[in-house]
Amino acid sequence: MKLSNRLQYIFYITALHLLLMGLVYQLLFQNKALFIATEVILVLSIGVAIHLYQSFNQPIAFIRSGIEAIKDKDFTVKFVPTGKGEVDTLIEVYNLMIDQLREERTRLQEQHFFLDKLIEASPVSLLILDFDERIAVLNPVALQTFGTAVVGKKLENAENALLLQMSYMTDGESQILKTDGVQAYKVQRSHLMDQGFRRSFFMLEELTTELYKTEKAAYGKVIRMMAHEVNNTLGATDSILQTTLHSLPEPEFSDFIEALRVASQRNGRLSQFMRNFADVVRLPQPRKETMSLNALAEQVSVFMRASATAQAVTIHTPQSLEPCSLYADVAQLEQVLVNIYKNAIEADGSEIRTEIRAHELCIFNNGKPITPEESSQLFNPFYSSKSNGQGIGLTLIREILVNHGYNFTLKTQSNGWTVFRIEFAMV
Incomplete structure (x- = not known):
């Protein structure tokens, strides 16, 4: 087991002074005055060794206290200069480091607070994954959409049709996704860096109402135009068919008359087909x-x-x-x-x-x-x-x-x- 420098120093000083004390003891029987003087010098040497030990140990004590404060994330602990050059240099460096750490932590806390408030107040759904691609954070809008049961699950295991579709998206990709053919969402996947690692997040904006209005306006215009043109054509052609049917003798042109009747029936079915489409567009507001x-x-x-x-x-x-x-x-x-x-x-x-x-x-x-x-x-x-x-x-x-x-x-x-x-x- 390797000894620390502090213990090595203690063992060395102890062994040295024990050796000197043994040598000085030999003077006791030869020259008492020299023995006493030597003993005084030996005691002074022990005092100097202790003082030097305390001086050498002081920076270590500062370092140990600083490390404990950093471990406890207490960035308010600072040291006062002692008047000793080497120790004061160490204290100055430590105090500067603590100031910078405290300022950095304050800045990060302010950023996190601002980000949390921004996520909470966002009008769009925000869904943030952890490092293992599991759902970690949902803002209030997303909670209304997905509920709390999906937290801690992977997208593909959340038993939700929309989340399953989102699991196939890659970072930077944007898609319009539908659930059950009714709800429509614009979904964008991106990422952020957290503690040096990538974390994916999703932004979901519901487009159901906007898409519904756009679709209705588009197909309504097309149907009205189609109905107008088809009905005009069908009305004229059916009129001609009916006139021809009534003017042809039955026995002579029976096959031709049957063909005209089939054509007239087909016109009727096509007209009904267009009326069905037009009924959707002309649907009145409910009378409740x-x-x-x-x-x-x-x-x-x-x-x-x-x-x-x-x-x-x-x-x-x-x-x-x-x-x-x-x-x-x-x-x-x-x-x-x-x-x-x-x-x-x-x-x-x-x-x-x-x-x-x-x-x-x-x-x-x-x-x-x-x-x-x-x-x-x-x-x-x-x-x-x-x-x-x-x-x-x-x-x-x-x-x-x-x-x-x-x-x-x-x-x-x-x-x-x-x-x-x-x-x-x-x-």
Whole structure:
């Protein structure tokens, strides 16, 4: 075991003076006066050695005290000069270092305080990861979006569709992401340096309302233009077809007449097709009145039962925990439920269940699950996963529910059942 310099010095001085004392003891029997003088000198030497030891040990004591203060992060401890050059130089350097550390800590604390306040007051969602890519910090806006359950989890393990999409993003990347085809977010991933290491963070800005208005304005203009041109053409051509049909003799031109009738029917179907699109654009603002959600759900389920039976689908009577009243447009909400039931019947399942809970309506079906690719596109204008679908039903549902201010989702649960959930405020 290697001895410290302090112990080596003590052992050396002790051994030296013990040796001198042994030599001086030999003078006791030869010359007492010289023995006494030598003893005095030896005592003075021991005093000088102790003084030198204390002088050498003083800087070490200062250093030890300084180290303890730094370990305790106490940057208020400073030393007073002693009047000794070497020690005062050490004290001066230490005091200067402590001043700089204290100023740096104060500056960092002020920056962290400002950053915390900025994150807390930010109108956009901020999500910060730790060094292990786990969710560490959520500002209040992000907490409303994701909740506290995601803290401490990795993005891909948080069981959230939006966070799963965000996990594939790289630093510096910006994307517009959608969840359940309804909510849209502009997401940007970046990083900051913390203690010399990179930490990623995300900024999320909800664009649902802006995108909805932009989409509606765009497809509304296109539909109005298409409807105007198509209806003008169809009206003129159908008039010609009808005139020709009535002017041709039946027996002679029976094949030709049948072809004209087919063409006229096709014109009618195309005209109805365009009216369906135009109805979405011309949808009036809801005329709200107090209504019973229980009664409306019961009526629509009875109305759709015949269609369901034809497809070998069973519609169960809506279940409710308590009577629920809404302030809504009855006709428009009825159209919403009819379209939801229609889509559920066409999902190739065998059961449809309706549940009315506090502040929400849920319609379940055990048909074909919705794929992740379909989920992000569901409520896009006129999107349909069916080969012969027009995408008008979900677009109309979205228009009506958005105008009412209701939140809604459509997704397949882990148990295989697909649920259309509508959340609203009860009267």
